[in-house]
Amino acid sequence: MKILVCISRTPDTTAKIAFTDNNTKFATEGVQWIINPYDEWYALVRAIELKEKDASIGIHLVTIGGAETEPIIRKALALGGDEAIRVNSIEEDPYFIASQIAFVAKEGSYDLILTGKETIDHNGSSIGAMVSELLDMPFISLATKLNIEPTQAIVTREIEGGEEEAEISFPLVISCQKGMAEARIPNMRGIMAARTKPLAVKEPQSAEKLTTTKAFVLPPAKSGVKLIPAETPELLVQLLREEAKVI
């Protein structure tokens, strides 16, 4: 059993969001970078939990990014990935990225490909499904539980107003979210081991770009809060009805 976990580098969840170069680039100064939380907490850690039950499982990681992504790849290796592949490209179009992951996946013939449900910067929520279509595999989005049997996966996913449990034969692609696994931090042994784990760098293969980001915009600031005395919540109710017209 071989699992490929797709890892993305994102700004820390508390990073200040600002833009430079005439609002065309994210301002990276002073920003802490992390593994995209969905990729780490749910996709990667669930793969590691599965490997702890069955040591024959191999966990490979793939990242599309420049050399600056290597610290987060090493962290993912420290958590428990076996080896990693970095595709050396800073492109951001989802179709291009999915194409690169699909090339890597084809070479490695994986049984299971895991992604986070979305990245916290692009919020595209599209890479996993794109990869599945490129590889002609089934795709399960927004999974909250994953167990594996010799030939198939048992997956619980979120549906509107509830959840659904399904059985799907390998190979397949799953996007992971809360519920999949318990967050953990790398231990010293993992950090030491990660230093010597293989991290291969590949040049991207040619693929089309279907979109490009022109500019960023910050939302307008709120005009300020209107405070209502705690003794008169009925005044709030009145304002919500007559001024905001929302109730």
Add this chain to the structure above:
Amino acid sequence: MPVIIFTEHSEDKIKKSSLEAVSYGVALAGKLNTEAIALVVGPTAAPLSQLGEYGIKKVVHANDTAIIASDTKSMAAIISQAVDAHQADVIIFSNTLTAKGVAPRLSVRMKAGLVTGAVALPDLTNEFTVRKTVFSGKAFADVTILSPKKIISLNQNAFEIIKSTGAAEVIPFTTATIPSSIKIKKVNRMAGEISLAEADKVISAGRGLKGPENWGMVEELAKLLGAATACSRPVADSNWRPHHEHVGQTGLAIAPDLYIAIGISGAIQHLAGVNRSKTIVVINKDPEAPFFKAADYGIIGDAFEVVPKMIEAIKQLKK
């Protein structure tokens, strides 16, 4: 040429989020001087001709009983058949859980650039550029779709439903059967709850409520206002409330007309998931709570005193 809108239904009704997508698609078709077609997949008793009341003249109904919503591959194949049959160039989704699985597959299948989380109609004077949320709602990006075919997945509660008059013609659409590779074992649905993603009012509470036993007043307030209930991350992590109620950066991002936050301090990660709400009300006893900076209305006070009084005031209003 036409714009096709993937129109979802549930319990024999067209979903509200899909009516938003329909209104968006009709408005876009108007800008492009073309026709808007609603595509409905799967059997439903929903009165599809009534989509005419939202400006649709033609409904294509792929009435195939074998299709399951979770089977993203079959769903994308069916949509692409309908897109080909009508030579559509733009496909609109509402950014629902179903769309998140299907739209990217369709994007690959049709080599159509995809923008998910759109919040406005495309700017056609600047190629074909669509504004979408990024950084979990903390900013927007203007993304240009470069390919001839285009897919837009519209955020929920981001576009007003526009009413019109008329009836739509419903045309059955037969698709080639696609064997499914997914076997559904069981489905659990919480009946009667208002879907959080679709809700236009949301009452949310946090650690300030001290324990799950104190949610009665939150639920009562929500029921009175026809609102959905939500919670902050620590509350979901402590299992006081179910995980699907968690709103924020790592939970669900929502944009209701009214968001009332009770006993939530408003950490940046929480704000990211709710700051697109049109009116934000914060009730917190800590005057330093960062949430007040993002709020439209605020009460500095004890939720256990304020909320019951609010409930009384709303009851009075309803009399």
